[in-house]
Amino acid sequence: MATRKKTRIAAMADIHTKSTDKGILRSTFKEINEKADILVICGDLTDTGDEEEAKILGEGLEVLQVPVIGVLGNHDYEKGRQKIIKQILADHDMTILDGESIVVNNVAFAGVKGFGGGFEQYMLSLFGEDVMKQFVHEAVNESLQLDRALTRLEQESPELPKVVLMHYAPIKETIMGEPEQLFPFLGSSHLAEPLSRRQVTVAFHGHAHAGSPKGETATKIPIYNVALPVLRRQKKDQSFIVIEV
Template structure:
C-alpha cells in the first residue's frame, strides 16, 4: 500500500532474460512488488535483443501489479530488433523510456539508454577519423536526450534511469581497459543542470554499487549480477525510499 508521504522504488538492471529463463525471474519480481510501489528496470532486459526473449520476460513480469518503468540496454540492441522488443514490453504495460519522462506516484522519472565514451579527462573527444566522431556524437545525442527528458519534469522529486553509468565511481572493479565502454561523463552533465534525487544504472556487472555525481547526487549501479554478489542475503534489487521532505535509502 502506498503511504501518503513515502514512495518506494525497487531498481534492478541486467536481467539478461533468455528463451529458457521462464520461471527464473518471477521470484525476484514477486519480492520487488511486495517491497516497493514501483519497479524500475535499468536495461539489458534481454540477452540477445530477441522478441522471443521479450515475450518470456513479459510472462515473468505478468504477476507484477505495481507500475514498471524501463530503459533498454546494449544487449537489447544486439539483434537489431529493439523496436520489437520495446513494442512487446509496452503492450504488456511496461513504460519504456528513451529520452522521455513520466510520472509515477508523483515522482518524475527521466529515462535513456545512455552510451559509452569514458570519464573525465580521459573521455573520448570528437577528433580524428569519422567513425570516432560518430562514436562521440552518439554519446552526445544520448546526453541531450537525457537533458530533454529532465527538462520536462516539474515534480518535486525526480529519478534518472539509464543503462550506462554517468560516473566513474560505479564502474570501479571492472577491468580498467573497458572503462570507456561502461559509461560516459557526458551523461553526468545534464544531472548538473537538472539535479535529481537519485540515479540508477546497470551495465557494469563487476563494478561498485554506489557513488555520487560531482553535485552529490547518489548514483546506484543496480546490475543484477553485482547485486547478487554484493548483497547475497538480500533480493537482487536496490530499494529506494523517497519521502516528501527527504530521501532515505
C-alpha cells in the first residue's frame, strides 16, 4: 500500500475582522499559500457579527490559493446575522461547518461552534432552573452534532485522518491563563467526548485569548488553541500555525 502524503494544515482563529480591516490579512494569506495545503479558521471571523465585516473578510480570502474551512464563533452571532455571514463567506468559497463534515485533500474535517459549560468534575449539570438546563443543553447538543459529523466520516472515509474545528475549548488545559471565573464560559468537556470516541487526529479551537497554545485530551489527542492573541504571545506577528496530518 502506498504511503499517504501528509497534508499541511494552517490554523488560526479570532481574527475579528472589522469594517476598517480591508487588506489587513493579505500578506498572511499569501504566506499560507506557500506554507500550507488547507487553511482552517476557528471562529470569531467577524468582530461584531456584521455582514459588512464578513464581506471584508470574503474579499481578503480571494488571495488564497488553498481551500479554506471554518466555524463561526460567538462574535459572529452577536447581531443574529450568522446565516447571512455564512452565506457571504460561502460566496467567497469558504466552507463553514456547523455540525457538518467535509473531505478535502485526503483529510476528513468536522466542525461545530461549541459552547460553554465548564470542565471535568466542575461541568454544569442539567439541574435547577430551566434557563440553566437550556445552557447545559446547548453544550450537549453541540457535542452531539460533532459526534454525528464524525460518525459520518467514519462510515464514508474510515481510512482518512479526522480533524475537528471548534470555537469553544474542549479541554481545560488550553484555556489556562484565563481567569478561573471565566472557565464555564470558555468551553466544555462535553466537546472532548466525541474526539476520543471517534479517535480524532487533532482538534483546533480559539475563543480563549489569554489561554495556552497546546494541550491534549485524556486519550492523548492534541488540541491547539489558535486564537490570534495566543499565537502572537508565542511569536510576534505570528498569525497561524501549520500542522501536518
